[in-house]
Amino acid sequence: MKFSLLKKNSIHTKLFMIILVFVCIPLLILGFFWYGKSTKTIENNAVQNSQHLLAQTNEYLDFYLNDLEQSTAPIVSMSPIQRYLDLSPGSTSRYERFTLDKDIKEEAFSSILEGRSDIFGISLINHFGMQVNNYSQVNHFLNMDQIRNRNQELLEQTEQLDAYQIMNIDFIHDTPVLTVVRKVYDVQTFETSGLLIINLRLNQIENIINEVTESHFNRVWIVNENHRIIFHPDQTELGQTFDYEENQTESQNFLINQIEDKRTLMVMDRSDQSNWTMIANVPMQAVMTNLMSFRNLTIWIGLALIGVALLFVGGFSFSLTYSLINLQKLMKKAQSGRLKFNKIKPLRFYRNDEVSDLYDSFYNMTDELNRLIEEVHHSKLKEKELEIKNRESELRAMQSQINPHFLYNTLELINSHAIIENQLMISRMTTSLADMFRYNVSNSKKVVTLKEEIQQIRSYLDIQQERFEDLNVVYDVKEEDIKEVLATRITLQPILENAFIHGYEEHGLAPSFIGIYGKRNEFGYSLYIVDHGSGMAQATKDTYNQAFRTNEPSDEKKTTKRIGMNNVHRRLHATFGQPYGLTIERSNEKGTVILITLPYLTHETKKEA
Structure with missing residues (x-):
């Protein structure tokens, strides 16, 4: 009875009923159950847990940076530091400068460097450009000229710097360092008289991340307020631009995307203290293992239903769509400008119905288009030829109206009278005009x-x-x-x-x-x-x-x-x-x-x- 009902309906109705019964309804039921009861809940839990863990990591990192800022604050007011601010190249002897450098390293720098493996090196530079550098914790060769030049560049940017500022990532002899700059003020004039420059290794930041996250995330990196990567497990990414706000909304600090054919959760947490944004990703599969078997089962059931439906729909519609597909190919050729092709006919079953009339109408249209294109092309060629001939005729007519020798003799006569009358401006203009005529005409x-x-x-x-x-x-x-x-x-x-x-x-x-x-x-x-x-x-x-x-x-x-x-x-x-x-x-x-x-x-x- 069902098949007899299908025979009485139109082709569109038959296709609609087959797709509705064998594809849409089963997929809607399974999709509603699957997505509504499992996937949504697991994704929400994964996002919340990851956001909480990342926020906790950011708090530990803020504590580390705050501790570094507080530890550097007392030393800028120490006596050796203040005496060094007014030191110029010619104001003291070499021995006095050596003694003062030694006091700074032993009294000021040692209080920061002691017990800290995360500090790569520390420098003090005054407003005269004189520097004290301590990179004693580096075990390999360093080009100190590179470090001094780098410090000098920072000194030239003093007016643009904050009182305490963390700069972008940099490399010293292939070692990535994070540069921290603190302005040093003269205690008497309260004017900026130098900079305290600390270069940090990234090992302490890495230790904080690994300790808190416990390998929960696949990868964690940090981006500063200028969208520059200042920490990344892959050192080749350091210093690169990463626009994390591109797909971020105001109410959500996460997104789910495809990375290497895997659905990956990316969470972000911004620190109000450092203005850094910590970003981490974790494969969704790692937090959805409990429903993997159920999801695979529903996928196979859905694929089986789709296959059965396609068999019914494909067998029913093939005879109709085959001729229409061939006509579509011919239309694409016509769309690309190829209007001359072999005039094939539809399947024999459709030779005397609307499909055949459609083919005939299409061929009549392409024949008419070919004829019109040839007429337009021929007309344009004639227009171009006529335009060129008209311009050449105009040019020849203009040139034939000018007697160069008459013009030159006349201008020479005007020039002579101008010289006699001491009219030098007229003489110059006449000479220039004669040169122009000679060049343009002759x-x-x-x-x-x-x-x-x-x-x-x-x-x-x-x-x-x-x-x-x-x-x-x-x-x-x-x-x-x-x-x-x-x-x-x-x-x-x-x-x-x-x-x-x-x-x-x-x-x-x-x-x-x-x-x-x-x-x-x-x-x-x-x-x-x-x-x-x-x-x-x-x-x-x-x-x-x-x-x-x-x-x-x-x-x-x-x-x-x-x-x-x-x-x-x-x-x-x-x-x-x-x-x-x-x-x-x-x-x-x-x-x-x-x-x-x-x-x-x-x-x-x-x-x-």
């Missing part, structure tokens, strides 16, 4: 050296400086570099014109600065064009940089004012290839920086340049 080379471009642009900027008295122009390029760097002709002038028009004039600003800087890079030569005008919007800057990266025209309006940088970049990229061209490094209210990446002169390009 020079037929497509590729020039950067030196030629710089020479041409000097004439342009000389004219601008005559126009704007407050304009400051800075050139910072090396002569020996730019004569070996290649560029397309008329590369710099459009960029500089953009700076004057869009950086200054459009915003009502008087041009005040133009900088041209150059340096070598791994690809060739980097040339920076800098102005102090009002830059473009961030969206405009991103649009241009995207266009430069893809070598496609930007979405900005293609007026004569906007196509300058695009044309320069496309000419550079077409001539020299990747990665040469333009990049807008910065553009804001303080100015704009344009980076032009250019190649160096090679044997193949010498003839062309």
Whole structure:
């Protein structure tokens, strides 16, 4: 009767009933019993026990650090220490300094070092840079110059240090040490006159952790307030960054994650005294052994039920899904852009129903897409060809309208009259203008050296400086570099014109600065064009940089004012290839920086340049 009921329902109803009866209901019952009665309780107990144990360990560690702080407090006021604070290299004899060093080591340092194997060494440095060091408990060779330099660096940071501060982990001759710094004050002036520096071994911290936790945890490590690891069983992890707050919430100091295919509990406890966070992990399996057999039994039962259900569902749906899977594969090919493929048919059982109609509709769609793509591609090729021809025609028309000799003779005549009339500014501007015309019109080379471009642009900027008295122009390029760097002709002038028009004039600003800087890079030569005008919007800057990266025209309006940088970049990229061209490094209210990446002169390009 059940099977006759299934035959009357739709495919969706049949699949739903099979999955509901043979998969969902059994899994829900077993899952509710398993997770509700056992796993949740065990996990909660494991978390609470581990948190309590870790908090107890942190309390012992706070006691150890507090004891160290209290033990160092009395010695900073001792007479030898106070006398050493005002000691300078030329104020006493070597014998007096030797005697004072000996008194400090025997009276002050010995009170701390006695019976403590956790102290690697202790140093005192005054504000003149003079030091007393005691590393007598180290049995191997030490480079004391390294220790003195390290102490000097800490002295230079005195203003940023607290009165008593525990620094980051460091290494002295491959020995990890934890540096503790206490400021030493002059008892008369109450000013900071030196530092007491103690380097701690990590053995005492390790002993505290092992004694309290009794190997409960798999691994315990400590992170300071800067998220730097200052204690870890694996010394290669010391000093590394560990962001324990990444998955931590305000109400929970633990998380459960997967480590090496094992569910692992990670607990954290922060000390208010040291601002250290102690972190430990323990495999959940270690605290869930009592229910392991029961969990395995339920897993096998669940897998068996899933297998039976899959047999029913798979046998029923195979004939339907096979044809749909093949159609899905064809759709993925079409999605990736491959629209031409063999037109297979669905299974014979579905040749005359909706599945067959779906196949036919898909093939008709791909055929139409192929036709449209070919039409669009053909249209774009024609547009590109027409655009190139139009630009070439415009260029030829502009060049044909200019009679270079007439312009040169006219400018020379103006220059002569200016000299006769003692109009030196007009003479300079006329000479610069003639140089610009000669370079732009008479020079037929497509590729020039950067030196030629710089020479041409000097004439342009000389004219601008005559126009704007407050304009400051800075050139910072090396002569020996730019004569070996290649560029397309008329590369710099459009960029500089953009700076004057869009950086200054459009915003009502008087041009005040133009900088041209150059340096070598791994690809060739980097040339920076800098102005102090009002830059473009961030969206405009991103649009241009995207266009430069893809070598496609930007979405900005293609007026004569906007196509300058695009044309320069496309000419550079077409001539020299990747990665040469333009990049807008910065553009804001303080100015704009344009980076032009250019190649160096090679044997193949010498003839062309």
